Amino acid sequence: MSKLILLDVDGTLINYEAILPESAEKAVNLARSKGNLVYICTGCSKAEIAQRDFRTMQLDGMIGANGGYVESEGKVILHQSLSKAEVKHIVDWCNARHIGFYLEANSGMYINDYYLEDGPVAMAKYIAGKGKEIGDISEYKENFGKGYILKHGEDLYRDDVNKVSFVLHSYQDHLDSKEEFPDLIANTWGGKGEEALFGDLGPKGITKKYAVETLLDYLGMDAKDAIAFGDAQIDLSMFECCGYSVAMGNASEPVKQAADYVTDDVDADGLLHAFEHLGLV
Incomplete structure (x- = not known):
């Protein structure tokens, strides 16, 4: 059964200097090659993500603006902006x-x-x-x-x-x-x-949880097959609606306490180690 992998960006997929570790790039590409779906779930908007250097890494879509924007394979599923x-x-x-x-x-x-x-x-x-x-x-x-x-x-x-x-x-x-x-x-x-x-x-009403639930409904997937990765307290709403949650080693203490599993720091191959632990690669 394929999984829906949801990755916060800063401090989870990339480090705080906006650098994508080679191990994270490898983890995502391997996970997708095994039929898993990988989406970023970030506070950033699409223009900010476009400035990131993801090298060869491919994604299935994104949740942006802390849940205000959802895109899957180039199709906009949700977009709620300010007036x-x-x-x-x-x-x-x-x-x-x-x-x-x-x-x-x-x-x-x-x-x-x-x-x-x-x-x-x-x-x-x-x-x-x-x-x-x-x-x-x-x-x-x-x-x-x-x-x-x-x-x-x-x-x-x-x-x-x-x-x-x-x-x-x-x-x-x-x-x-x-x-x-x-x-x-x-x-x-x-x-x-x-x-x-x-x-x-x-x-108001926009959260990562709301966006994840919207994406799950669109994909026809069950929450038990969703795995959330994060490092900050704003990721907690994403943890709530996913079957499994992973905190990075550099995460804040409340995030670690809420997670099902704590991996290593983003710069210590934490994402790859978690993917290996969960059998995603």
Whole structure:
């Protein structure tokens, strides 16, 4: 019986420097050659995933935007985005507070001027908090904006945005966002111990669990044949609806406690070792 394998991306499939370990590439390709289906299940939107170097690795589809987008073999199964009015509200609120943000759309990642200042600092903290170091911080800051599209004024009022991530100057920004946008889901994400470095806002009712259940229904598969892999607490909803769950060795403690099995770190061939343990390769 083939399995549905669901992989979180950052910290699970790739490391926190966005590098795909050769062992993970091997694991995915071998698992698919045995008839298993492999989908990524990530907070990233399609445009961000397109910037990753997956080399020869092939996938059957993706769940993106923490569940707001589902694609299978090139066919869009689900796409729930923010309305243009909601995006305008978020953009204006962030700009009024001088907060850097990026709009996560399948067509690209759109940023304001403040993100060119806030983004490199927050992302450097994110990478350092996951145990990695940026060699030349000046070069990192200089190259930081290359993966984004800078827009101004009304050009940021878009109708194709899956969710919005913004830099937290303090945790109060997240608390204020929950009050300002009661009709949206407000999350945080970040570095060591899942320190809150970023806030994000997306459509209510959208979770990885909801998207996985949508995909299972589309594929006509049973939840008992689904295996979820993750490292962060936002992956817990994915664990809930899958028959088996695996936490990476670099996962946070609550994720390890919730998982059926804990493998090695992403950089210590953890994905391949778990695939071997489960007989997927």
